[in-house]
Amino acid sequence: MAVKDSLYGEFNLEQVFYDLISTEAVQRLKYIHQGGASYLVNPSWNVTRYEHSIGVMLLVRKLGGSVREQIAGLIHDISHTAFSHVIDVVMKNPNQDYHDQIFPDIFYNSEIPDVLLKHGFAPEEILPIDQWPLLEQPLPDLCADRIDYTLRDLLSYKKISAAEKDSFLSELTVMDNRICIKNLKAAEWFAGAYYKEVIDFFLDPLNVFGYAVLSDLITEALTKEILTISDLRKNDEVVWNILSSSKDSVIVSKREQLSKRIVLDVKNYDYHTKKKIRIIDPLVCYKNQLRRGSEVSSKIASLKENALQRSSHGTYIWILD
Template sequence: MKIVDRLYGEADLEPVLRDLIGSGSVQRLKAIHQGGAGFLVHPVWNISRYEHSAGVMLLIRKLGGSLKEQIAGLLHDVSHTAFSHVADDVFQMEDEDYHERVFENWVRNSDIPDILHTYGFTSEDILYDVQKWTLLEQPAPALCADRIDYTLRDSFAYGFADQEDIRSFLRTGLTVFEGEICCTSAEHAEWFARLYYKEVVDFFMDPLNVYALFTLSQMLREALDTDLISKQDFFKTDGELLAILKQRTSFRDKLEKLSTAKRRIKTGDKDDFTIHKTLKLRWIDPKVVANGSKVPASALSENVRLMKEQAVAAMKKGVYVKAAE
């Protein structure tokens, strides 16, 4: 099986990856928007969880990761609910980890264990201890395939970076040293850090995005409280869950109004706002291979240190959103 990705190009995949991609569990991710509720207010914010998951797998492959780690990369987000991290807001998960908390139980009740068993693998060996996969996941502020892929993918799709710059970074800017993804120079680390903070501050904190998240979360909470939906319904696709919400006239009207939100939403301030939203602190300090050792980019680049300080201040301040009726 061949797979083609807009960032990593074409790859021939092993049968186990082919069958996992063809499974109902992974195919479902094509109908889950990675940007949560954003697509309801801005159609271009339409990257799917599937595209990101396949991308993580391909990046691990490109970096020399084992087949098992590629499998873990492909499946790391398979338990995401409809609208991705919107569920974290609905269920008030401060660490934004609802999909991780339900991951093992979700996988055990899916078609994944049988597919893995067919090829001599087990979900227990590959999926339930993500810390063993040092390319796939690392705690912030380190680089990892998950963090790199969503930053580069969103940056390309939303116009923060062009394809050639991204492919140049993938060719020359990354290396694996002592089992960890590192940058090859301080300049490459600066380039990635700039994109990462543009993603976090300019996209995650975009007033239109915040408004969409707030509005949809309110509807989903009310739908739960009135038994229109159950927790299990969050494991449907975005479209399926929207169809249930639209059964109620008041929700249908609110969802239709979201389509015109771009004309009505602007940045407010602390004295005049409709919504105030702070963000989970996200920062990056890529390791750089220098003189045979790993050095934090902030020790080599004042720009990386300053970008972190400015971004953290923005996240702590949060975004004020003004919605006109």
């Protein structure tokens, strides 16, 4: 049996990975959309957390990460609730880390610890997830998680080509347990790609609109006990079916908003939303030194400043009748 991925190709893996992939906790990610509410307003925005989790595991493998770090990559998203980061809007959580807060509970109440023990791994070796340097790094650094979702989304939505993706991956290396880029041209390319992800996808008005409406829907449904927190630990389809079948007048009205047309208007607006500010400044090998991209590239510095201004401004959306 082999695992095949659209970004990294085909791999034969150790048995522990196949057993982990078969667990309910990992299989559930097939029904959690990476983009949260995105697919409700644009069905083509349909990358799942399952695809992403497989990809992160494989990228860590390609970069020379240990089996334990690959396991961490595979399971790092198992605690995402239905519609991913929409819950952070509902909880008014600007750090977007609700899934991190509940990770130990989800992990220890899943089949995963038993699978790990069966293969000679202590569950405590894998946690905390953020101990793994290739898998997770704070912004503005590169990490497997950040690289995978950027390349996966942009390739899926035809914003980059397979050749560009392959070329970039060939320029990645690891120094002192940190992912860096071998040359400045590749670093500039990835900075541009990352900000396409942030500005053209995360901050796309339709995407922002979907998040705002769905978070209102879920908040209303939780308040009226139409939904429960335990429902949100299931999957997108389960939660959407509950919301779709509700006859509550407010729920119905908000649900109907998702099909309405929108325009950007900073004066007359129904929603003003600011998302988490995401700034990348990759480490690059420059003249035999490891440097921040923005220190040696005016292009990366300019992209960084533009993204910061765009994110700080937020998105003003007016719903047309």
